[in-house]
Ligand SMILES: [Fe+2]
């Protein structure tokens with residue numbers, strides 16, 4: 203019996219893995235060090251400190267085209283849409299960081315960390331566009347980050363196939379959402395459109411990659427719940 207309990211406790215994807223991680227945090231100095239690093243990263247991602255490693259897709263546009271003439275209503279609309287996209291990238295960063303922490307597979311951990319680098323560029327580009335528009339990121343970014351980190355960690359602890367499937371579905375929903383933004387953005391706002399178009403291509407790539415690596419598609423109720431939560435997030439983030 204004792205052996206059975208010990209074996210269950212040691213299984214990477216058992217419900218006890220949550221308890222084991224919590225115990226590690228209390229007793230293991232390296233786990234505490236890692237938790238502080240995660241918190242430090244979180245503070246960076248929810249601030250405006252993130253620097254892109256690649257050029258902003260709108261950088262090549264001539265200044266006259268980039269600044270495009272937007273009415274004040276259009277500016278408000280674009281600021282809202284780009285704030286939503288910025289929040290999406292804050293959440294993507296949290297999901298990838300959490301999923302990288304949750305997996306015990308070093309190769310998969312590396313996949314999440316690499317993908318998070320693309321998302322950091324998206325975060326920086328959308329943040330840059332918001333400041334060009336004189337708009338602020340969402341004041342609720344710490345809440346979005348914490349919620350997404352929790353979801354990513356739980357998905358990660360449910361096993362690599364589930365974690366990858368959750369990621370593939372997230373990216374699929376983000377890609378569809380960015381497609382609707384391309385329809386809503388004013389035609390003359392070439393700067394926002396260039397950023398969103400590049401992000402849409404890369405989100406599709408992340409989704410295909412996760413599916414190819416063996417992601418199991420989430421069940422319909424989970425997909426619907428993800429859509430519902432995304433609807434709440436986009437509706438709120440467009441305003442604050
Ligand atoms: Fe992204």
Ligand SMILES: [Fe+2]
Nearest residue numbers: 373404405408
């Ligand atoms: Fe992505």
